[in-house]
Amino acid sequence: MNHDTYTDNYIRGILNGVKSIAMVGASPVNVRPSYFAFKYLAERGYDMIPVNPGHVGKSLLGKPFVASLADIGRPVDMIDIFRNSSHIMPVVEEALGLSPLPKVIWMQLGARDDAAATKAEAVGIKVVMNRCPKIEYGRLSSEISWMGVNSRTLSSKRAPMPTQGMRLSLNRMSVGGGETAASDRAAKNKTETT
Amino acid sequence: MTDRLPGFSTLAVHAGAQPDPTTGARATPIYQTTSFVFNDADHAASLFGLQSFGNIYTRIGNPTNAVLEERVAALEGGTAALAVASGHAAQVVVLQQLMKPGDEIIAARKLYGGSINQFTHAFKSFGWNVAWADPDEIESFERAVTPHTKAMFIESIANPSGSVTDIEAIAAVARKAGVPLIVDNTLATPYLIKPIDHGADIVVHSLTKFLGGHGNSLGGIIVDAGTFDWSKDNKYPMLSEPRPEYHGIKIQETFGNFAFAIACRVLGLRDLGPALSPFNAFMILTGIETLPLRMQKHCDNAKAVAEFLAGHPAVAAVNYAGLPGDKYNNLARKYAPKGAGAVFTFSLKGGYDAGVNLVSNLRLFSHLANVGDTRSLVIHPASTTHSQLDDAAKIKSGAAPDVVRLSIGIEDKDDLIADLDQALRA
Structure with a gap:
């Protein structure tokens, strides 16, 4: 499938469908982007599992670190890979050894490995590359609009009532909104040159 | 399959706005409040630490202003925007993220007179130097580039002459010099020209003019194209280096392709203070429709x-x-x-x-x-x-x-x- 752009329905389907997320490369340092994303997703009710061999014995927001995907010891719906493009393939290969297989492999903003994606898709795993689940959740729930960010969604329906404080529901009816083609092009050029 | 893309007029009416979750109000409410309650101490800490999206204080963000920001970002094809009190405020906030004393900006000689004054006098007093170039002679931009150059600045349609600038040609010079191109799109508006499509990295507006359009409310806005890599060398430390006021967060690393708009908000607007009144944001939003x-x-x-x-x-x-x-x-x-x-x-x-x-x-x-x-x-x-x-x-x-x-x-x-x-x- 085309990994340059994803439809909102594809991303929304993934974020609505998965319950447990193993984050490979999660950091306990509270200014790292992986910490931000881990905390945000945990607050939205996902069963988060931090995977990082360097921090085994510690825990992240009450969740104990595991050294590898194999150490999780229970089925996991989605693997979120917080590593550079050059470190993606071994993680995907490890994920392909899990039983049952994960439903989704997600590579973070800036990370893309088309060969690894093809391998995962060959066994029926959905793949997202070069995106952040926190940003996508915030965008599709329109929460991110509070920061003046172009959510690229439009809706004439009453926004869902905030639940759990100010958290909005992902199940918002919307159609495509403003595009950010120049930014997408720049990101593509950047991943191609690195 | 891709999502269907709405047209410009649809975005002008809808982008950023949806019926209010609490009341069902269809027009965007004027959130005329200075501040917003936190759910609990952790929520407050998350907001102050930039870990959560949300509202704290109207000097940093306001829900009415946010609708305006998303709408203009959508109309320009940018990733995010920040509304401020005036077009002049937009220019100060943008350059504060890019310039240190001794740095230079190359600006088109054909600018609004108020901008020429701001660049020549106020910015000079900050130690930001301007080198003037002629938009009718592209080579003059190239000649003005020095190791201290941090940005280029032009108007898409110049005030007062109404002359049209060759944005793509100057964008190419800026790209070669490794600096962002800032385009003041006030006189064209995105209805006539979308500078981001022609290579602009940052777009600024005086919302006071055609966007608001009724001569009743001042405002300015900064649109982030999401195209510039702020971290590829050490030229833009506000975006690429750890920020001490946020416990060492690196803005671009954390916010990706809308990092510049976030820097303008949490480093620029927060500290310089030229916030837009939510009432003005409402008036301008109504105009944009x-x-x-x-x-x-x-x-x-x-x-x-x-x-x-x-x-x-x-x-x-x-x-x-x-x-x-x-x-x-x-x-x-x-x-x-x-x-x-x-x-x-x-x-x-x-x-x-x-x-x-x-x-x-x-x-x-x-x-x-x-x-x-x-x-x-x-x-x-x-x-x-x-x-x-x-x-x-x-x-x-x-x-x-x-x-x-x-x-x-x-x-x-x-x-x-x-x-x-x-x-x-x-």
């Missing part, structure tokens, strides 16, 4: 008035890029095919005195220092907006002593032509 209709009428009227003036015996010259044969007509056809805007200048055979007479004899045109109102406006730049420049600089910026500037409104064009005709004969 009719932007496509108004802008087309502005342009159609302007072309008719320019054609009339070009054939008038009292008129020496008309500078309107929408006229065939105008120096900028080819650029206008390329960049602004729907119309060349509604602000332009002309000169009178009778010189300065005839200009003064014209202004005082007009009955529908208002004599004032603004552009982009529903009403038609007239001014003599040499004695007002550009009065602080010396004569040579006035001529270079398109505001020679015999020049009169018009901003054509959305009245009936025949009434505007009749008013000009009687004033030119009086």
Whole structure:
């Protein structure tokens, strides 16, 4: 499938469908982007599992670190890979050894490995590359609009009532909104040159 | 399969706004509040630490302003935007993220007179140096590049001359120099020109003009194109280096392709303070809903008035890029095919005195220092907006002593032509 752009329905389907997320490369340092994303997703009710061999014995927001995907010891719906493009393939290969297989492999903003994606898709795993689940959740729930960010969604329906404080529901009816083609092009050029 | 993309007019009405979750209000409510309650201590800490999206204090963000920000970002094709108190505030906030004392910005010589003043005097006092270049001579931008250059700044359609800038050519120079191109798109609006499509990295506006469009509310906005890599060398430490006020967060690493807009908000607006009133944001939002209709009428009227003036015996010259044969007509056809805007200048055979007479004899045109109102406006730049420049600089910026500037409104064009005709004969 085309990994340059994803439809909102594809991303929304993934974020609505998965319950447990193993984050490979999660950091306990509270200014790292992986910490931000881990905390945000945990607050939205996902069963988060931090995977990082360097921090085994510690825990992240009450969740104990595991050294590898194999150490999780229970089925996991989605693997979120917080590593550079050059470190993606071994993680995907490890994920392909899990039983049952994960439903989704997600590579973070800036990370893309088309060969690894093809391998995962060959066994029926959905793949997202070069995106952040926190940003996508915030965008599709329109929460991110509070920061003046172009959510690229439009809706004439009453926004869902905030639940759990100010958290909005992902199940918002919307159609495509403003595009950010120049930014997408720049990101593509950047991943191609690195 | 891809999502269907909505058209410009649909975005002008809908982008950023959805019915209020609590009341169902369809128009965007005016959240006239200074501050927002936290759920608990952890929520407060998450917001202050930039870990959660949300509202803290209207100097940093406000839900009404956020609708305006998303709408303009969508119209420009940017990733995010930040609304501020005025167009001037937008320029200060943008450059604060990019410039340190001793750094340089290369700016087009043809700028709004207020911007020339701001760059020459206020910015100089910050230690930010400006090198002026001629947008009609692309090489002059290239020649001005030094190791201290941090940005380039142009207007898409220049005020007051109405000349159209070759954005793509200057974007290429900026890319080669490794600096962002900032485009002031006030006079064109995204209805006529979308600078990001032509290589701009940052777009700024005075919302006071055509976007708000009714001459009733000041505002400014910064749009992040999401195209510039702020971390590829050490030129932009505000975005690439750990920020001490946020426990060592790196802004670009954390916020990706909307990092510049976030830096403007959490480093610029937070510390400099030129916040936009939510009431003004509401007025401007209402204006933007009719932007496509108004802008087309502005342009159609302007072309008719320019054609009339070009054939008038009292008129020496008309500078309107929408006229065939105008120096900028080819650029206008390329960049602004729907119309060349509604602000332009002309000169009178009778010189300065005839200009003064014209202004005082007009009955529908208002004599004032603004552009982009529903009403038609007239001014003599040499004695007002550009009065602080010396004569040579006035001529270079398109505001020679015999020049009169018009901003054509959305009245009936025949009434505007009749008013000009009687004033030119009086």
